[in-house]
Amino acid sequence: MPSIVSGFKTLRAVAFVTWKEWAAYRSHMLLSLAIGPAYFLAQVFIWKSVFAGKETLGGLTLEGMLLYYGASSVIYYLTMDFADWNLQMLVRTGRFLTYILRPMSHRFFAFSQKAGHRMLGFVFEFIPVWLIFFFVFRIPLVPARPFWAALSIALAFVIMFLINYSAGLLAFWLTRTDGIRALIRLLRDLLAGVFIPLSFFPEAAQKILFFLPFQFTSYVPVRVFLGSYDLAGIRLEIHEIVGLQAIMALAMFGVTEALWRLGIKRFTGAGA
Amino acid sequence: MKNWTLMLFIRSIRTSFAERAAYRGDFFLSFAVSFLLELVTPLVTLLVYRSGTSFPGWTMEEAMLIQAIFLLSRGIAFPLFFGMVWVVFDQAVQGSFEITLLKPRSPLLLTMLRGIDIEGLSRLLGGLLLVALTIGNLPKPSAAGWLAFVFFMPLSVLVLFSFALFMAGSLFVWIGNSRVFELLEAVLVFSRYPGSIYSKPLEWALAAGLPLSAIALFPAEALLGRFSAQMFFAVPSSLAFFALGLFFWKSMIRRYAGGGG
Numbered sequence: 001m002p003s004i005v006s007g008f009k010t011l012r013a014v015a016f017v018t019w020k021e022w023a024a025y026r027s028h029m030l031l032s033l034a035i036g037p038a039y040f041l042a043q044v045f046i047w048k049s050v051f052a053g054k055e056t057l058g059g060l061t062l063e064g065m066l067l068y069y070g071a072s073s074v075i076y077y078l079t080m081d082f083a084d085w086n087l088q089m090l091v092r093t094g095r096f097l098t099y100i101l102r103p104m105s106h107r108f109f110a111f112s113q114k115a116g117h118r119m120l121g122f123v124f125e126f127i128p129v130w131l132i133f134f135f136v137f138r139i140p141l142v143p144a145r146p147f148w149a150a151l152s153i154a155l156a157f158v159i160m161f162l163i164n165y166s167a168g169l170l171a172f173w174l175t176r177t178d179g180i181r182a183l184i185r186l187l188r189d190l191l192a193g194v195f196i197p198l199s200f201f202p203e204a205a206q207k208i209l210f211f212l213p214f215q216f217t218s219y220v221p222v223r224v225f226l227g228s229y230d231l232a233g234i235r236l237e238i239h240e241i242v243g244l245q246a247i248m249a250l251a252m253f254g255v256t257e258a259l260w261r262l263g264i265k266r267f268t269g270a271g272a
Numbered sequence: 273m274k275n276w277t278l279m280l281f282i283r284s285i286r287t288s289f290a291e292r293a294a295y296r297g298d299f300f301l302s303f304a305v306s307f308l309l310e311l312v313t314p315l316v317t318l319l320v321y322r323s324g325t326s327f328p329g330w331t332m333e334e335a336m337l338i339q340a341i342f343l344l345s346r347g348i349a350f351p352l353f354f355g356m357v358w359v360v361f362d363q364a365v366q367g368s369f370e371i372t373l374l375k376p377r378s379p380l381l382l383t384m385l386r387g388i389d390i391e392g393l394s395r396l397l398g399g400l401l402l403v404a405l406t407i408g409n410l411p412k413p414s415a416a417g418w419l420a421f422v423f424f425m426p427l428s429v430l431v432l433f434s435f436a437l438f439m440a441g442s443l444f445v446w447i448g449n450s451r452v453f454e455l456l457e458a459v460l461v462f463s464r465y466p467g468s469i470y471s472k473p474l475e476w477a478l479a480a481g482l483p484l485s486a487i488a489l490f491p492a493e494a495l496l497g498r499f500s501a502q503m504f505f506a507v508p509s510s511l512a513f514f515a516l517g518l519f520f521w522k523s524m525i526r527r528y529a530g531g532g533g
Contacts, residue, residue: 031451038458042465048467050325057323179301186309195312200319 010104011112018116029124036073038131040137043069058199068197070139071092072218076194077125078153079160079217081114084184087168088177097269107165107256110250114161135221144227148238152224155245160217163188169256172263193219198231204231213252216245277381284385288334292390302391307398310346311312313464314339314402330466333409339515340402341495342464342488345425347396349432355387356380357452360440365448367530379525383440413495420494424503427510428487434510434517441517463487480505503525507531 022029044066051062060068087110090096099106133139143149167184171177189195191214198209198219209215210232221239223229229241236244292299313334321332361382363369372379372386407413412420439452446452463484467475478485479502486506492501 025448027446028449028451031449031455035451035454035458039461042461045469045471045474046320046327046465049328050320052328054325057320057325174298176295176298178301179298179305182302182305182309186305186312190312196316196319200323202322271532 007108010108011115011200014109014112015116015119018113019120022117022120024123026120029121030128032077032125033128033132036077036125037132037136040069040073040133044137059198060197060199064226065197066137066139067226070133070137070141071222072194073156074126074130074133074141075153075156075218075221075225077121077129078118079157079221080121081117081161081164083110083114083161084164084168084181085176086110086113087165088171088181091168091171091267092175094269096267100264100267107260108151110165111158111161114157118157141225145224145238148242152221152242152245155242155249156217156221158249159213159245159252162256163213163217164248166252166256166259169259169263172266173182188214188217191215192217192219193222203232210234213248216248220245280377280381280385281388283511284388285390288388288390299391303394307394310343310395310398313342326465328468329467333406335466335493337403337406337490337495338466338492339464340399340406341425341428341491342399342460343395343400344403345428345432345487346395347392347399349429349436350395351389351392353384353387353433353436354392354439355389356383357387357436357439357443359383359387360443361448361450364443364528369444370530373528375524407495409512410496414497417497420499420503421491424480424486424491424494427507428491428504430514431483431486431510434514435465437514437517437521438529441521444524444528459484460487470521476502476505479503480509483510486510 045067047062047065051057053064055061057065087096087106090099096106099109102109130141133141161185167177167181170180176179191198191209191212193215197204198215201209215231219231220229224238224242227238229236229238275333297473314416317332317335320326321335326332327335360369363372372382394466435456439456442452443449459482462470462478467485467489470478475485479490483506485502486509490506493500
């Protein structure tokens with residue numbers, strides 16, 4: 001119990017410092033007020049035109065499709081991070097040395113940084129964009145089941161971090177990881193349903209996607225937000241898919257732990 | 273004078289190769305990923321058409337042609353011009369742009385040459401491949417179509433270059449804002465799809481206002497033999513957009529304060 005309390009205090013302290021640090025760049029975050037709605041406006045035009053004369057596509061109505069993209073857009077502001085970039089930069093420049101000398105795990109430190117960064121994102125990105133969707137596009141982004149939606153978004157937050165952190169850990173082997181990180185990012189977003197709902201993929205592909213961690217970063221929280229889940233012909237209750245999401249978070253924690261144990265042996269501190 | 277510029281250009285390409293050769297594996301992977309990233313939009317189009325629907329008035333091959341030309345145009349513009357955005361980004365953050373200003377050449381030329389990014393050439397190769405594939409599946413373009421295409425392609429690259437000028441210029445004042453590329457992508461998404469999906473006023477705005485349709489839609493329509501009044505209006509608006517970009521760059525460079533570091 002005392003370790004949980006002290007862990008929470010550490011998280012709060014690091015998150016607060018990160019908040020202060022990034023608050024200096026809040027005008028950069030405010031760009032999301034243009035970026036998010038611009039993407040969404042394009043989606044409105046695209047889907048309104050392809051839905052002409054069609055009731056449903058990929059298992060979604062036009063209204064459902066717009067809600068999907070709207071929810072996907074705002075949930076991204078709560079879950080995004082760049083732990084991969086940060087970690088590879090520290091390893092490549094040797095600055096990581098200072099972190100392994102500290103009395104806390106770097107993974108927890110990076111996670112706490114993400115918490116602070118996303119709290120700022122909540123204020124400067126999530127809320128304003130949510131309001132734009134509500135008042136300008138008339139898209140009421142209200143979760144069908146708030147508790148499960150919040151839990152699912154929290155788990156997506158963790159899984160996104162663990163996927164990115166794993167990508168960053170590859171720097172122990174490759175030093176420069178721009179290419180592999182870009183590839184992982186591409187696969188992550190494509191296979192998470194960021195560009196198009198996963199129900200548009202061929203049936204065989206959907207079956208594979210069901211077992212990969214990527215859907216849990218976007219497709220699952222969005223579908224939980226909307227109140228129903230199905231993929232590859234598998235229809236699950238909300239609590240079942242959120243339970244699977246929790247299992248995937250644990251599995252990804254195991255992956256980062258294994259990569260860390262193998263990778264740290266290769267760290268030489270070169271460049272420090 | 274021209275020889276010096278050419279020599280600088282060749283040296284910049286060689287330096288860019290040498291820099292990336294230090295991490296060859298990463299370079300080849302980045303090279304491939306740049307191309308794969310660009311295939312996302314055609315993939316979405318493929319999935320949309322596969323689900324039994326379409327963009328009004330456009331077959332899948334025709335819609336793909338727009339996206340192939342978009343890739344081709346980016347494949348030219350990104351390696352040549354968009355690296356300069358990162359150059360200004362870095363030098364403005366470090367406060368070292370003075371070094372560029374002190375050199376006896378145009379700062380714009382030097383920044384552009386310093387930013388040459390050979391990784392982006394994969395987009396060019398991908399664009400050429402995709403254009404060849406899609407044209408192969410369409411009726412042969414007429415001579416007039418090819419002529420119009422040859423006219424519109426440089427215009428397309430010019431519009432993208434103008435965006436690079438706006439982005440790089442903004443970073444002299446908006447120090448360290450790495451999100452300008454996200455903003456660009458959000459704007460460019462409107463140039464990847466057939467004009468018929470937009471409302472009429474927006475269709476006109478994308479031709480005669482902010483000439484996003486000149487990037488891929490009009491070159492594709494030229495090849496398909498579809499000519500419209502909007503294409504005509506896109507010519508002066510593209511040139512005006514470029515002039516504005518140049519003016520913006522020059523105005524912003526004067527405001528550079530060298531306060532980084």
